[in-house]
Amino acid sequence: MDSAKPAPEQKAMEGGEQEALDEMEKKVYKYSRGKAAYLGTLRDKKLKGQLAAREKLYGHSAKAAVQTEKWLLPTEGGYLEPDDEDLEKTYRYQQSSLVGEVDLSSSRKPFDMILPLLGPYTLGYTGNGRYMVVGGRKGHVAMMDMLNLELIKEFQVRETVRDVAFLHNEQLYAVAQKKYPYIYNRHGTEIHCLKEHGKSLKLQFLEKHFLLSSINSFGQLHYQDISTGEMVANYRTGLGRTDVMRVNPYNAVIGLGHAGGKVTMWKPTSVKPLVTMLCHSGPVTAIAFDRGGHLMATAGVDRKVKIWDLRKYEVINSYAARAQSLDFSQKGLLACSNGSQVEIFRDTGGQDYKIYMKHRMVKGYQIGKVLFRPYEDILGIGHSMGLSAILVPGSGEPNFDTFVDNPIETSKQRREKEVQSLLNKLQPETIMLNPNMIATVRPSRKKEKKTKKEIEEEMEDAVETAKSIEFKKKTKGRSKASKRAKKREEEVLKAKRPFLEQHKENDGRPDKKQRVGDEIELPKALQRFAKSRQ
């Protein structure tokens, strides 16, 4: 017995170890950020040695990161998990029953605020998820501390409020009002009126770049640096009015959904959209980006919700559903609102999104905006009769990094973070589709040749200007008509010359002059007198 027992145990232990090792390897792979280049092809031994040493260091670093992970990421997110997959469905689970199951602090988080008077509400959260700003269509603006459920400031702007957005922290927020967006501070004092933006419909703030971007009713996209006040960019989309706008958190590229079913992606340093995708056959109603930046969800009037892979620009999945508003949570849950119903989808592996939860508001409430609260399992809903928050287990990131976002930061920490983030501010040029491109080698660009037509046009222009030169009046017969004509002719020739030369260069015509002697082989005796070809 004694001898028999240890064997399977050992095996089990080995199996366990193996598993742990595998997991470790996976994590190490994650932290080593891809594979090292194959050094076998390198000829330079020194470089090879150096790179090998570097790689070894990277490996150590990744391993150390994995080992510290269990201390730094202590909690794991949970989900609603059915006991029996076939019989139980998670989406049948109601909020009321859910609230009873969760812990006390979580059970206090969901709420329903009925504010029937001041119209459909929109909302925004700070990056750390602690504060919420809400905007009622009819001018009601309020800011709340969601940790303590305290109202910080509430006021009436007596104008249409179309959108609200926090800037880098809760101290400032922007409100898109009837004519212009305004910036208020946490006490509700108007700080700025951003007249240049015009009648903006949607606001988005790019945190790392300190850019406030807006799309106005004429389809103009504005980027304004809120740290310097400089208007960084102002582009006409030329695709009509839209209020479907989202920023991709991965690369800070802004996605716009248009009436023609197109989704365009913009950066502040390019006049043309980086990418134009035909996503729907009707107008696009909503758009959302995953935190990783590789997934995009769009919804259109054509009763479709599509999920796209932004690396390949291909549809991953397409569902028949309506959605007025979409949002990805930090953990990748996708919320869609349709009328008075919210549906939440979850990736069941392989980007196969299945319905995870359903929530139905009181009939007649029209949901305007759904937004997941960062670092909490909460989905905020702004609807025509006020605001709601529901519990969505597994939506928020369970561990927060205080260097990135701190939901429970003190004012001192907040100040320090503000300074730090200002120091680390990224320039608008750094926004690009693939931010990993930075510091790589610039692709070689051919010098574009001008076409013949262009050259001719330029030449004509030059000739015209040469002809129109007024000559000085000179005495003693030097400005006779004949002399003038001659001079003019000379001028024209002079203007033409560079273009003619260019023309010749561009011509594919072989050179007429053939070099004699190059091809002819000289007799050996004479070869020594031939010019050496070098």
Next chain:
Amino acid sequence: MAGTNPRGKPKSRALVASAAHGGKKKKGVTGGAGKRGDRRGGRHGPRLPTALRRQLDALGPSPSGGSDEDEEAGSDEGGHDVYEYEEGVPEEEAGKNGRYDAVEKYEYEFDSDASDADEDVPSDEGEDMEEDDAGEDEDEEKQIRILQETTGMPREAFDGGKKKKQPLELPFQPGVGDGPVTIHDLLNNIQGKPGYSKLRKRLQQQEKKPMVVQAPLAKVEREKLERSVVYQQSKKEVTKWETLVKRNREAPTLYFENDLNLGVNTIGAIASEFKPRNELEKKMAEIMHSTEMMEAHKNDGVKILELNKIDVEDVRERQNRLAKMRSLLFRHEMKAKRIKKIKSRTYHRMLKKDKLKAASADFEADPEAAKEHAMKQEFKRAEERMRLKHKNTSKWAKRILKRGLDVQDEGTRAAIAAQLQQNALLTRKMNSTKDDSSSSEESSDDEEDDHESEANILDKGKEKILKILGDDNEIPTSGVFSLPFMERAMKKHEEATYEEARLALEECDESLRKLEDGNTKENGDSVKVTGKRTFGPVKNTNKETSKKQKLDEADKNSDSEYESDSAQHLDDNEINKLDDVQIGTALLDDDEPQDDLFKSFDDIIKNPGPKTTVEVGMLADNSWKKFKSSKGNGGSNINSDIDKSTVKISYMSDQKLKQLDHNSDSDSEDEMVEGLLTISDAKENYKIPSQADLIRQAFAGDDVEAEFEKDKLDVLNEENPEPEKPALVPGWGQWTDIQHKKGLPSWMVKEHENAKRKREDALKRRKDAKLKHVIISEHVDKKAEKLLARNLPFPYTSKDVYEQSIRMPIGPDFNPAISVAALNRPAIVKKPGVVIKPIQYEEVDPHEKPDEPKRVIQRAVPNPKAKRTSAKQAKTIASNKRK
């Protein structure tokens, strides 16, 4: 004579010998070769007396080439003593007789057998002797061995016998003298001994034989050989370092941590170590360190410390005071700055007035200044009276008056009035100035604007005039005035004054009107208030201007307003249509003036103060509301208008959009404001889409795709333009018909095809080539280009390798603390002040693993393994090379 068998000797041996000689000269640093050379040197006949040699040989363990190794290692064999002895002899010799001059040695050193042959005769003979000796030695050796074997007695016993033999030969040596010992000498010695004849015969035979002497090698060859030897040597030296250097090269970081303790070098430390050296310093030190001084210093210090005691309260008070002063100063400064920046004319005028007032106060205090001022004023007044400069006497004023003031524009009228006023001021009688000035001062006190003050003055003047006019001048009925002619004259005079007063009044009115033209309303009011009598032309103009203004406003409104003012919309549809046509930017541009206008409308009534969001918004909206409600059904009309326009802009149905999002502002704007009133609007606005809309929506898809394809094609054409069609060069080959027949020249066609192919390739290479529904812009962002590397950084030759190598961030935010330092360590770690010494030799195992974390080049305590000899060896190599 010599050269018995020099040819037979292996070259290498000779080489070694020669090299050894060199080594010996340098006191034999390298072991083996040098020692071997010594021994060989010893074998050279002429250098040692034969007897001695024999003795030595007898002592030596094995005469034949035997164990070189043993000797090399300087081992503990019996030969040790012999070695020492040998070492000594050649040195002495070199010291004593100058036979070994430098040149000779060189030849010995590096030459082969040929050089041997080249040698002097004596040495050759020596060689021969050596041969013979060797033979004899061998015989003796054999003999001894046999004896040893048979008797079993120690070797020394037999050697002794041999030693005894030696004295026989020794006495001859001094007889030979200094000259070299030849074989003949030796032969003579053994004359009559057995075997002598045999030996002599052999000698003779040898002598008879023709001598073969190898020609010396050419210098080039010789040097080549030399170099090869040196090369071998130096190679050995250098290869020794290879592993060490390799290891250092491969190390990611080198540490130079010698002299870790750099010693105290603070100023205090240096000062403490200071010792007086010269006279002055010594004297100073004496004074400084004298007990009295020390004492005094000590006491003084204590006193100072006592004085230093300050109350906390005092300090706080002082701080507060200072802070207050500072803040006051700062505030003052800020104020001054602000004031300095003010550009308002009115403000400056007021400032001037204030200054004047202050000056007048000054005058009261300072009689001198007052006097001067009075003088100045008097002068001015006198001048005015004389010149009448301001009394419409100038050509300009006359012309204007001639044309009539009514026709003039406001500016001119104002100028004229101002002039007159100045005149009035300057020509006022001194006595009357007192009360007038006081009144004017009063007025100027509470008035803000100069215009207004002027107006006031004018008003007052007018009132006075009116009073004069209104007064029925009672003519005294008694006295001189009652006389009829007097009466007539009085009447005339009265009439004249009346006329004058009327004129003056008119003037006043005009100037007043001009002053208050800005806000006509008040103007009208004031006219009403002040004027009991009204004057035709004045009123007319007033009305006219106000009308005009209204018209203007109306026009502006209708032009600029688009969606807000329903009344306007209803009024002029044409304008609205115009708007519809050119919606794009025009709207945005119009937006602002419209806004301004609104403000001006409302703000005229209310205070135009700083905008507090709530109040102004409310007020504005209230007014709006009323306005709108009065126009009942206007709203729907506008809506339809807007709808049309938006439909024109975006080809998709607008209504659909509207129902999708509540944001489209056409409805929102109207429904907005005062939640209570307009809550139901949103729901009412919902319309069932018409059949046409529904159809359009249903078939929207096709349209969209076609459109997108077209767009994509446009983009492609823009980014990769199509090549131009080949065209004939004008005038080239056209006047004959050949060109037409032949068609285009082949090169042109080819070029065109090339361009086409290129374009197609480019299109294929595009990222969106295979994606039908995607356009990916290939525009190069010039601003972002600065963030990319222009070309591959130096050591890299492959782009992939480079890009992979930068994939990992190395900053502290992305790596655990333990690996950050290693990732960011520089290639060389060295403290400032550490002296980098030349590298020291150290045994390195070439097969050791190179991932030792630290590669220390220079230790605080020198490495025990390091050998000091290395430098020396390097030197020998260098010297060898020189030779």
